[in-house]
Amino acid sequence: MARLNMVKALNLALLQEMERDADVLVIGEDVGVDGGVFRVTEDLHRTFGSKRVIDSPLAEAAIIGTSIGMALYGLKPVCEIQFSGFAFQCFHQIENHAARYRTRAQGRFHVPMVIRMPYGGGVRALEHHSESEEQFYAHIPGLKMVVPSGPRNARALLAAAIRDPDPVVFFEHKGLYHAAKEEVPDDSETQPLGRAQVVREGRQLTMIAWGAMLRVAREAAETLESEDGVSCEIVDVLTISPLDRETIVRSVSKTGRAVIVHEAPRTFGPGAEIAASIMDGAFLSLEAPIARVAAHDVPFPGFAREKGNVPDVARVVTAARETLAF
């Protein structure tokens, strides 16, 4: 057991999965000698060499495209896209091919690969380095879309994603890389994809969040408890697709109120699908309309104005109070 930040925890997952299975490869820009711009792949090159830790040319489409070829052959590439804002240059490979080969080849081939991408704002970074685009991937049949919220689940989910036989887009919030340390077991640990977790029990309102928004939800829940005496439950979604509707619906059926918090723009964001799931499964339990706290429907406004855009504790508290007062 060691106290690790998310960078070290992810690095541990990669190290252990590569030790466990010679078919696991790491590929991306600067992932080798440099250890990745966020150091997630640090020392892997030294341990496993340049055939397994590939410093690729600078081309997102070919990083994903060649990884698809490797996966079709039976290898298990873990690709790093340096920032999720650059993934539109490989989006066609993800949508047209990674997600579809199993269907197109009717099971003769499948694509066991993981596409890691740092995402999210609040880190004083430029355009294309601060966005949240999970909705695009969650909308693609054949893909899985995972967003850990802390070091321990990041490590366990990444290990599970690498062992998963289907392609997984794995979002890592840049703001969480160094945000906190957690106890992470030394021995290999996995956590099933497709399962949300209730991380705070409560009775009057359910907050649904993931990634860096989980911390925002937690702080909002504490404020509501101490200032308003309100008992909030929090669901950490963890896997955006396939979505664990059951855990969300069970929680909202109990509390009767839901506030969904995400960093992606509001319209057609994951919150819309989650809200629809709640309507399907918990309609008669609802005491108030479902609230969504999300980024505005604007292109990234520059980090000088980011504060007004990324959901913060105050916005979540306000939304919760409106929901409670309905």
Place this chain on the structure above:
Amino acid sequence: MPRTPLEPRFQVDYLSILDAEGSLDTALEPKIAAAELKRLYRAMLLGRRLDERMVRLQRQGRIGTFAPIKGQEASQLGSISTLRPTDWMVPSFRETAAMLWRGWPIEKLLLFFAGYLEGGQPAPDQHDLPICIPVATQLPHAVGLAYAAQYRGDGAVVMAYFGDGATSEGDFHEAVNFAGVWHVPVVLVCQNNQWAISVPLKKQTHSRTIAQKALAYGIPGIQVDGNDILAVYAASLEAVERARAGDGPTLIECVTYRLGVHTTADDPTKYRSNEEVAEWERKDPLTRFGAYLKKKRLLDEGLEKEVDAEISAAVARFESAPAADPLTMFDHVYAELPPDLKVQREALAERLRHGESRPGAPPTPSPPMRGQRTGAR
């Protein structure tokens, strides 16, 4: 510090062995056994006759949109015949003749173009990717397969197909670049058929050849007469042997011509002249190879009938295939069906069992207690 030409001088060869009349440069003639020559001619003829039949099947509404290969048989068979079954083929969407050579049953190809995904399923031991429709996007897959083959050290070579239009796509350039940097065993076969639907080669690229694009990425490139099966074969064999020996990738440009439509939804009279087509018809790869075999007394009588019978039998098998079961659309989305998809599948199964509700019929009421509150607050 003078300004000097760089060494080595970059060079691209053009290779042609057999001319339109069937006479040849014997010094360049590849050594192909008589039985293999006959097999290649039969495959060309089968490709041609099936192509013509499939156009008719489409016109009759028995299959959907289809991309004919007429005129490109030599480019496909001259290259694919240099592979071993354990090597890999990565097609685009106009490789019927090459796919037949690789063992795809005719009825499977018909099923594919009739909208059945079953038609795209390679056999369990077949090292072929399914047909890929988005232009050039299959090329990085070929390079990745080649990387994996090299990583595993099993000696397999990968051959990938694409057209002249594909060379304008970013994926082409990224793939050739990665292939060069990684030095992987891949042979990239461009069927330059002069037209990307309505856009001629001169609007596609300002390069004199497509083959020379290889040089920018540090790999060998060669231009061949793509209607000359011997030239395609010789260039491909050289490239495959180089790849297998660990000497890296090659780009082959086969200069050929699409004698037919782009797809059955296309009308080429809008953008090209009949004279141009007639000129290329005189260079038909099938008659050219036929003339060569005739001189060698290797041309069998009655081959056309035999091939047509094979096609007709396959069409009959195709048409007796069971109707597509909509429920199977869920079978290969994920290794394991997620709960949501189970629900969607069950709902479809229910609709299929009972038929769609009649117009005007009242909707089935939801269970009255659905979503009921589960506890006190």
